[in-house]
Amino acid sequence: MNSPLCLLVAAATALLASALPGQETRNRGASNELLIDEKLRASVARAHDWLAQSQAPEGHWAQLVGYKLNNGYELQDDQPLPHVGVTALALMSYLAGGHLPDRGKYGKVLERGIDFVLSCAQDDGQIAEHGTRMYSHAFATLFLAEVYGMIDREDVKQTLQSSVNLIVSSQNAEGGWRYRPFARESDMSITVCQVLALRAARNVGIFVPVTTIKNAQSYVYRSAVRSNDRTYNSWGAAYGDFGGSFRYQNREPTRATFPLTAAGITTLYAAGEYDNSIIRDALDYLDRELVRFSNDNIGHYFFFYGHYYAVQAYYVTGDPKWTGYFKKTKALLLETQERDGRWRCHTGPGDAFGTAVASLVLQIPLQYLPIFQR
DSSP states (O other), X not given: OOOXXXXXXXXXXXXXXXXXHHHHHHHSOHHHHHHXXXXXXXXXXXXXXXXXXXSOTTSOOEEOOEEEETTEEEESOSSOEEOHHHHHHHHHHHHHTTOOTTSSTTHHHHXXXXXXXXXXXXXXXXXXXXXXXXXXXXXXXHHHHHHBTTBOOHHHHHHHHHHHHHHHHTOOTTSOOOSSTTOSOOOHHHHHHHHHXXXXXXXXXXXXXXXXXXXXXXXXXXXXXXXXXXXXXXXXXXHOOOTTXXXXXXXXXXXXXXXXXXXHHHHHHHTXXXXXXXXXXXXXXXXXXXXXXXXXXXXXXXXXXXHHHHHHHHHHHOTTHHHHHXXXXXXXXXXXXXXXXXOOOSXXXXXXXXXXXXXXXXXXXXXXXXXXXX
16 A cells, blocks of 8 residues: 555655656656647646636535436536535646645645535535535545645545545445445446545555455446347447447446446456456447547536546556547547636536546546556
8 A cells, every 4th residue: 555655755756747848758658748738738727727716715616516317417406506526526637737735826726625625524424515425425535535645634534534434334235336325226327436436545545345346346347238238239229339338227228328338447447457358348339439429428517427437448458549539539628628728518517527527537648646547
């Protein structure tokens, strides 16, 4: 396990590397170096400036709290509210650029954000505010795990441990998680969030039972759609080849999509599986669906959610799939960014969500965040 001191040194080294172009090539693969250009850096800088300007003095970003309903987004309140999940993603975007709490241009942004996330911790360990669900809890846990070791704060460690304990204890008999703690059913979109949070926590020395990860891994494997699956082949006449995809739930039939498949691959990576026939078939499915999915969902939270996991799924594979995916996605993100730095999210939590996720995707090649490293 990495100690907090080691993580602090690593973070400082990463920040130094961002200022020394000669060191960047040694810290990243050659293919990554070619993908990082001035257009990307300028795009991320505009995004970070916009996020900083839209952060509330209390440290949060106000967005619409809701949940998926069919292809829409069902609101719990028609007014933007402090959103702990979006706040965690926005803060992770700064960490992904090598920015540290209480240092540099965005140090205060991170400090205020940390205080807000900690203020949302409940007595039972859940990190929630205004009705947010296990998505937000997992994103908040992931953020705290990534920032732990960069700062000397006992409250961060204690909150992180409590939030991890909740995830572990609320895993159900299927091996996954659902919208609320201790639910009997599971789904892929919730499970991937929890496993990434647990992986990040383990990376910084927080105890996570091996059985928890193994049970989640088993759940994901059972969610794989094989090419000879008759249920999905019958859909294929209208919707295409589902072979290699991952389904939403282990019930027949439930949807199998680009975002869920990217989530399935990423969950397996986080569980320590990196190369087998199921993962290779899933990557082929992503290749087939990439252009259609991206073009059909621009501005929808599906788009941002899908690419948040797709960029991780492709990145671990390395060249040539990674380079091809990132060039296409980078070009689309640069094209759709607003002049003020934001990305519009017309269906979903809002523009802070879209901007946080889009800027995270663009910064994956920088390799500053441990959870996104190969």
